[in-house]
Amino acid sequence: MEKDTDLEIFLVATPGLEAPLGDEAQFNGFAQVRTVPGGVTCRGSWPEVWRANLTLRGANKVLVRLGSFPAVHLAQLDKRARKFRWGTVLRPDVPVKVEAISRKSRIYHAGAARQRIERAISDTLGTSISSEANLRVLLRIEKDICTISVDSSGELLHKRGHKEAIAKAPMRETMAAMFLRECGYSGDEPVLDPMCGSGTFVIEAAEIALGLRPGRSRSFAFEDLAGFDPDQWQEMRQETKTAECALTFYGSDRNSGAVDAAAANAERAQVSDVTRFQQRSVSDIKPPEGPAGLVIVNPPYGARIGDERRLRSVYGAMGKTLMNRFQGWRVGVITSAPGLARATRLPLLAPGPVVDHGGTKIRLYQTDPLP
Incomplete structure (x- = not known):
């Protein structure tokens, strides 16, 4: 090789x-x-x-x-x-x-x-x-x-090797990491997800801040190729640059099963020290103490006709809570329908490119820091 x-x-x-x-x-x-x-x-x-x-x-x-x-x-x-x-x-x-x-x-x-x-x-x-x-x-x-x-990978790379519990309609880790990057996140601000499901955004954000490498817990197909050098690979895996992190990353969900799953996933990913998960509805979220950061959320989209009307009130309640309480925070909302994004009444910038999420076409809608 x-x-x-x-x-x-x-x-x-x-x-x-x-x-x-x-x-x-x-x-x-x-x-x-x-x-x-x-x-x-x-x-x-x-x-x-x-x-x-x-x-x-x-x-x-x-x-x-x-x-x-x-x-x-x-x-x-x-x-x-x-x-x-x-x-x-x-x-x-x-x-x-x-x-x-x-x-x-x-x-x-x-x-x-x-x-x-x-x-x-x-x-x-x-x-x-x-x-x-x-x-x-x-x-x-x-x-x-x-x-x-x-x-050279074998199993798809979103399978980081430390996530067992999965909530409904999960966002793949690879997608979550790229949406965080699109929001300008680089590990130096708090992140909050008010509909966190199994905790993917919160865990990815915490791993980035801690300098934990995504492939650290798994094996790869290249280990079975000719000329593979296990000693050199071991050396590469051990070159860790774990960062000190004074930040905390927050997830909440109204479903207690999702909150338990997220906490268990954070434990396995070795980020439980810097993550907090709690059960609460989106109208009850409050900004944590400390600096403003990024709220990122992947709310339900509604696949059936008629779902969108019902979901508008959920998006509206979320937007109202964020506008009233999260001054100085940026927001990233990932959704499939422009009408749902508009229902937040947030001051949205032009949407990002269309992304294929398991056959559903979704986009990232962002704001500048909220007034």
Whole structure:
């Protein structure tokens, strides 16, 4: 692996959150960062691939492009796949799963293309192919160019490895972190979520303030690649820069089950010392003692017709409470309907880009510090 010092690394973003992921990669010192539809590209060595998995909060996956070549028919794909240097990345004793997609290409049958790659890997390396394998090799054929990548992450990166209890309609950690970044949050102000569910925003904010790395509690697929250096990886994992934090992060919810779940998740994420969760309705929230900060909330959206009318009063009550009590605080509201955002009567700025939240199109609506 050491030989590949200039790999093309592709960070998969949640659609609509490419820009903050690009900012995060840039901020973390990754090289040649470029934002493209669907994600962010950068370049670096294998240890940079590990570092991306360990440190980036907004990436859903870290893919490594191993190479590309033109092919216009299956026999050509077969021949080139057998010459590919699989042994520099894959191990004979670790099974792999191959996935293929084809767009605007003369090789239009993705299933047949996948089989050629599977046979090339098993014939040249002896690696077994399994649909259950944790390690994925990806073939993308676009306009007759075949690109081969490996998924270095394994499970999706929002699975930080320390969250068990999940409330309804959870916001993924990767999305929550990018919405916090869009709100200008960098770890130096309090954060309050008045409809906290399982505590995702509050826990992410606390981890950022404490300098805790998102991948610290889990394992990754790259640990099963050829040339992986466990000692170097261990060293990287131990380079912790835990910050001192005098701030507290607050979550409340009217559902006592959600509050218990959030507190349990904060405990597992090692942030319970700086987080406080309590059961209260949104009309009863008050700003904590100390400096103003950020209120961020992902209220219910209402999927059915008629829900929006019922929810307007919830948004209205929340907006009124924030306007009356939270002078100096900024607000970020994530919702699917402009009408619901307007129902808050908050002085909203222009909304952020449309973001795909499990098929629902949502946007971030922000304010400047409230008067």
